[in-house]
Amino acid sequence: MGFSAILVEDSMSLGALYSEYLCAEGAEVTHVNFGEDALKELARKQPDLLVLDIKLPDMSGMDILTKVQKEYPNITVIMITAHGTIDLAVDAMRAGAFDFLIKPFDSKRLSITVRNALKQRDLLALVSNYENSLPKTNFHGFIGDSLAMQTVYNTIDCVANSKASVFVVGESGTGKEVCAQAIHEAGIRAEAPFIALNCASIPKDLIESEIFGHTKGAFTGAVSHRDGAATRADGGTLFLDELCEMDLELQSKLLRFIQTGVFQRVGGSKEEKVDVRFISATNRDPWKEVQEGRFREDLYYRLHVIPIELPPLRQRGKDVIAIAKKLLKQYSKEEGKNFKGFSKEVERCFGLYSWPGNVRQLQNIIRQVVVLNVADEVAITMLPAQVTAALSQANVKSVKVSEQVAQTAVTSATVTDIHAKPQAHTVGESTVAAAASDDIVDNNMPVNSGINAIESEEDIQPLWLTEKITIETAIEQCDGNIPKAAALLDVSPSTIYRKKQQWEDKGL
Numbered sequence: 001m002g003f004s005a006i007l008v009e010d011s012m013s014l015g016a017l018y019s020e021y022l023c024a025e026g027a028e029v030t031h032v033n034f035g036e037d038a039l040k041e042l043a044r045k046q047p048d049l050l051v052l053d054i055k056l057p058d059m060s061g062m063d064i065l066t067k068v069q070k071e072y073p074n075i076t077v078i079m080i081t082a083h084g085t086i087d088l089a090v091d092a093m094r095a096g097a098f099d100f101l102i103k104p105f106d107s108k109r110l111s112i113t114v115r116n117a118l119k120q121r122d123l124l125a126l127v128s129n130y131e132n133s134l135p136k137t138n139f140h141g142f143i144g145d146s147l148a149m150q151t152v153y154n155t156i157d158c159v160a161n162s163k164a165s166v167f168v169v170g171e172s173g174t175g176k177e178v179c180a181q182a183i184h185e186a187g188i189r190a191e192a193p194f195i196a197l198n199c200a201s202i203p204k205d206l207i208e209s210e211i212f213g214h215t216k217g218a219f220t221g222a223v224s225h226r227d228g229a230a231t232r233a234d235g236g237t238l239f240l241d242e243l244c245e246m247d248l249e250l251q252s253k254l255l256r257f258i259q260t261g262v263f264q265r266v267g268g269s270k271e272e273k274v275d276v277r278f279i280s281a282t283n284r285d286p287w288k289e290v291q292e293g294r295f296r297e298d299l300y301y302r303l304h305v306i307p308i309e310l311p312p313l314r315q316r317g318k319d320v321i322a323i324a325k326k327l328l329k330q331y332s333k334e335e336g337k338n339f340k341g342f343s344k345e346v347e348r349c350f351g352l353y354s355w356p357g358n359v360r361q362l363q364n365i366i367r368q369v370v371v372l373n374v375a376d377e378v379a380i381t382m383l384p385a386q387v388t389a390a391l392s393q394a395n396v397k398s399v400k401v402s403e404q405v406a407q408t409a410v411t412s413a414t415v416t417d418i419h420a421k422p423q424a425h426t427v428g429e430s431t432v433a434a435a436a437s438d439d440i441v442d443n444n445m446p447v448n449s450g451i452n453a454i455e456s457e458e459d460i461q462p463l464w465l466t467e468k469i470t471i472e473t474a475i476e477q478c479d480g481n482i483p484k485a486a487a488l489l490d491v492s493p494s495t496i497y498r499k500k501q502q503w504e505d506k507g508l
C-alpha cells in the first residue's frame, strides 16, 4: 500500500530508524527535525500520515497537532512519546490524534499502528463518499431535497474549505444568507466568526466605518475607537449582502482590501491586516450592474470567483411543502396552536403558486395562518386571496383545456381549430401559469402541470398523457363524480372506466 508520511523527530538516529520502518510499510517519507520545518512541509504538501514527536526543540508537538486539526483535518496523526509524557499523549488523543507510540518501539508496533490508521482513513473516506452520494434533505439550515437544491448543496460542499470568493445570486428570500452561512459552517473556518453586513441597510456615510471601523473622534459621534466588520471577521468569513447597492467610491476601497487583506480605519493612519474569506450576495444581475456602471468590473472579477445561483422556490417542486410543514410545526409550537398539517387542496395550491417572495413569503403566510386561525389542519379558506387565486385560475385553465380536449375527441377538431381558440391559453400570461410551467422540475411535478401551450417541440407530450391529465383533472374538479366528469367531457362514463383500467394495467 503506497502512502505519504511526514516524520517529525528531532533525533537524527531515531529519525533514520523510524523512516526505515515507515518505508518498509510502503510510505514515501519526508523526515524533518524541527516543528517549523514540519509546518513548512505541511503547507507545501499534505501527507496521508503525520508521525509527530510530542517534544521538539523549537515547539510542542501538541501545537502542531492543534494546527493540523484545524487546517488539514484529513491528515491522520500518530504521536510519538517517551514514558514520562504519556499523559500528554492521552491529551493528544483527546485533541484528535489517532494513536500514540511509546519510545522505544519496534517495527512491528509501528506497523500495526500505521495499518490501523490507514484502514480507518479508508473507511472514513468510504462513508463520506457514500453519504455524499445520497440526496440531502436538510443541509446546514436549508430544507429541501429537490434536484435544484442538491446542486447547490454539492457546490457548497466543494467550496467550503477553499478561500476562494463566492458570489451568491438569487431572487429575494431564496436563502442567500443561509447559503453564505452554510459555506462558513461546512468549512475549516467554522469555529471563527461569520460576520454579515447588509450594504443596503447601512447609511452611505456610515458603511465605511461599519466595514473598516473607526478611531475615536474620526467623525461626529465617533466617541470611541471601534472595530469594523473586517476586524471582527479575522480568521473567519465576511458576508457582504446586497453588495451591488454599495457606493462606487467605497467599492474601490473594498477592492484594495480584498486584494491585500490590508485596510485603514476611518480616521486612522495605521494599516491593519486580516485574514478574511469573502462571500457576497445580490438579488440583482451583477454583470448587468457592471455593464450599467453601478458595479466596478475589477471588483466583480475579484469577488465573482465561484458563483452560486439559488433557484426560486417555484422551481423546487415538493420542497415548498417540506419547508411549509417544518414552519407550520415551528410556528404552531411558538403560538400555542394545534396545527398538524395542510389539506390536499392547500398543498396543491402551494405547488401552483409562483412565490415571488420565495421562502420569506412562505414564512409570512404560514405565520399569518397560524396566528389568525384555530384548527388542526390548514384549510384553503385560511390562505390569503393572492395565493388561492393560483388554484382558481389553474382550475379555470384545466377546465378550459378539458373542454378543448373533449371537443377535439368528439368533433375530431383539427390542430388549427385548437389554435383558433386562443382564450384557452390566456392564463399562460399570468404568474400562476408561470408557476405551473416553471414547476416542471425533476420528479416533483405537481398534478396539473402536464398541460402547456405548445410553443416549441419540447412542449409536445404524448397524446395519452394529455388525455390522462385531462380526465384526472376533470374527475378531481367533479369531486370524484365520474359520471358528471364524463358528461362534461362529452364521453360515456364507461370510456373513462376503460381508460382508467388501461392505465392501471400498464402501470401508468
Ligand SMILES: Nc1ncnc2c1ncn2[C@@H]1O[C@H](COP(=O)(O)OP(=O)(O)OP(=O)(O)O)[C@@H](O)[C@H]1O
Pocket (backbone or CB within 6 Å): 141, 142, 143, 144, 170, 171, 172, 173, 174, 175, 176, 177, 178, 179, 241, 282, 283, 323, 359, 360, 363
Ligand atoms: N431552503 C430553506 N429552508 C428553510 N428555510 C429557508 C430556506 N431558504 C431560506 N430560508 C429562510 O428564509 C428566510 C430568508 O432567507 P435569506 O435571508 O437567507 O434570503 P436572502 O436570499 O438572503 O434574502 P434577501 O435577498 O432578501 O436578502 C430566512 O429566515 C431563512 O432562514
